[in-house]
Amino acid sequence: MTAGTATHERERVQADIGRRLGRWSRSAVVYGVVVALLAVIVGQWLDVSPPAAYGLCSACHGRDLTDWIVNHAEGKNLFVTAAGAGWPLLTVVGLVIGSFLAARRNGEYASINLGGNVRQFAFGAVVMGAALFVGGCPTRIIIRTGYGDLAGLLALGGVAAGIVMATLSMRWVARR
């Protein structure tokens, strides 16, 4: 046994760990566990509260960020939650940056235009209105249900019903 084989051994172990981490990061279950833990920790101890169970939400945090910008640039007084009133919440910016880094690192970044952009614009507007109305994007609805919020459970059931209706109607239209 020489130093050379030991180094070789260590490199093999490191490569193995790297491959295993790469495989874990593609698992949806690992995503669910890590994201739920981080959202609870950030919401509970890292100032992203009140309201409760506010750790991760793409609709509410986006609303807080845009309203914060409008308030500071135009001197308006739009509604911002207590968490995002002082310093802005940058979750939505981080989402795009993190996804961009992951896509570049793994060679999946590509500018793809599938068309239907006006339709997507209208869908985005309706989704934001509905999400602010029921109290969060689908991800936060799940986290709120985990917190024990009955309104979150009701919204989760409603979203599930909406998904099933939309999927079945899309399939019905495609088969006609």
Added chain:
Amino acid sequence: MIVSLSSLALGVIVGYLGQRSRMCSIGGLRDYVLVRDTGLLRGAAALLVTAWVAFAVVRLISTSDMGHGLIAAGTTPSGLRAVVAIAVGAVVLGFVATLSGACPLRQHVLAGQGRVGAWSFLAGFYLAAIVYTSWISPSIGSWVL
């Protein structure tokens, strides 16, 4: 200060994992209904179960009282009218989000990896946020967050 840094760091981590796992909180049920694929549905179930367990642990070790039940700002939603309103709003949310192809969080991830449709989705998304808080929310009363 801390809130900006922690939310930015959370966003980067969630965006990275979301791009790798292609996780979408409405995609799970859609895939199950269409092709009986449970991969993403198991991710959503893991999110729900882990959040439930983690909040229970936080309630045990936290000194401050977190409270239970409904989360609301301003007036608490109560009564049949609020239940019907939340249910109808949630059905609209699920329906339109499925038609647009992904949940809002997944649209941010798609925007980060270069999907043009996701960028136009986000343009409508943030315009609607300003419109909603400027005119719609004051007229219906901001009883939910």
